[in-house]
Amino acid sequence: MKCDICGQKVEQTFLKKLVGTYVKDKKGKRHPVCMNCQSSMSMEDIKKKL
Numbered sequence: 001m002k003c004d005i006c007g008q009k010v011e012q013t014f015l016k017k018l019v020g021t022y023v024k025d026k027k028g029k030r031h032p033v034c035m036n037c038q039s040s041m042s043m044e045d046i047k048k049k050l
């Protein structure tokens with residue numbers, strides 16, 4: 001799975017939990033976002049880039 005912002009691989013834990021988060025766009029589609037992008041950008045900026 002790849003981060004939809006930076007394109008880097010997003011790791012998953014053994015419980016299939018994303019090391020990062022999912023962000024929903026306006027249409028309700030879920031996009032994987034890595035922890036780096038999540039911590040370096042506000043949620044608003046991330047949504048603009050989706």
Ligand SMILES: [Zn+2]
Pocket residue numbers: 003004005006007008033034035036037038
């Ligand atoms: Zn990223």
